[in-house]
Amino acid sequence: MSLPISTARLVLRPLRRTDLAAFLSYRSDPEVARYQSWEDISRAAATAFLRAQAKPSLSAPGVWQQIGIARVSTDQLIGDIGLLLREDGRSAEMGFTVAREHQGIGLAREALTGLFGVLLSRQTLERLDAVIDARNVRALRLVERLGFELRSSAEVLFKGAPCTEHTLTLSRAAWAASQAVAAHARGGRA
Numbered sequence: 001m002s003l004p005i006s007t008a009r010l011v012l013r014p015l016r017r018t019d020l021a022a023f024l025s026y027r028s029d030p031e032v033a034r035y036q037s038w039e040d041i042s043r044a045a046a047t048a049f050l051r052a053q054a055k056p057s058l059s060a061p062g063v064w065q066q067i068g069i070a071r072v073s074t075d076q077l078i079g080d081i082g083l084l085l086r087e088d089g090r091s092a093e094m095g096f097t098v099a100r101e102h103q104g105i106g107l108a109r110e111a112l113t114g115l116f117g118v119l120l121s122r123q124t125l126e127r128l129d130a131v132i133d134a135r136n137v138r139a140l141r142l143v144e145r146l147g148f149e150l151r152s153s154a155e156v157l158f159k160g161a162p163c164t165e166h167t168l169t170l171s172r173a174a175w176a177a178s179q180a181v182a183a184h185a186r187g188g189r190a
């Protein structure tokens with residue numbers, strides 16, 4: 001199981017040195033960083049990050065892997081997905097980012113749908129988790145549309161301010177059910 005993964009408008013692929021300008025641009029956007037663990041990024045740090053993440057694996061546990069999201073027509077990087085496969089081999093955590101100018105047209109949903117289709121077809125992987133700030137309404141709406149359900153909430157300090165952090169989970173069974181509903185809505189032309 002490996003990259004690239006293609007969808008109608010996107011290709012999920014390794015990050016590359018040539019992605020530097022696009023990567024720096026959205027990682028330096030305060031709106032995009034607001035609910036992320038990171039904050040801005042220097043050119044040197046971005047270069048090192050792209051180099052370190054040049055060969056992500058969809059099967060190596062215990063290390064965050066970063067997967068690039070690019071437009072299929074131009075190969076332009078528009079965001080990325082972080083994926084942590086846990087050592088138990090049965091669960092994973094993920095985070096996701098789409099540059100502001102590419103939001104609101106369903107590309108985040110399309111990228112995650114493409115990735116989940118591959119990940120959750122594995123017989124061993126039973127669930128995916130996402131940890132999302134309660135104020136991050138767009139991210140919550142996105143994962144709920146994908147079938148994630150609230151599992152727990154915690155009061156935490158985030159970037160110096162108290163906030164509520166939700167953990168949402170997508171089980172393999174819920175994913176299969178949501179895909180069946182989507183196929184039905186398309187008139188069975190899955």
Ligand SMILES: CC(C)(COP(=O)(O)OP(=O)(O)OC[C@H]1O[C@@H](n2cnc3c(N)ncnc32)[C@H](O)[C@@H]1OP(=O)(O)O)[C@@H](O)C(=O)NCCC(=O)NCCS
Nearest residue numbers: 032035095096097098103104105106107108109138139142
């Ligand atoms: C969270 C985030 C990825 C969501 O991006 P997004 O583009 O809004 O997400 P989607 O792909 O689900 O797009 C949904 C919107 O596109 C619209 N849309 C337009 N065409 C569409 C299509 N063909 N298919 C699906 N949705 C479509 C939907 O109606 C929806 O609009 P709405 O938000 O007004 O209801 C983005 O806001 C982001 O990167 N935020 C910063 C990083 C972050 O906080 N990440 C989460 C922490 S892990």
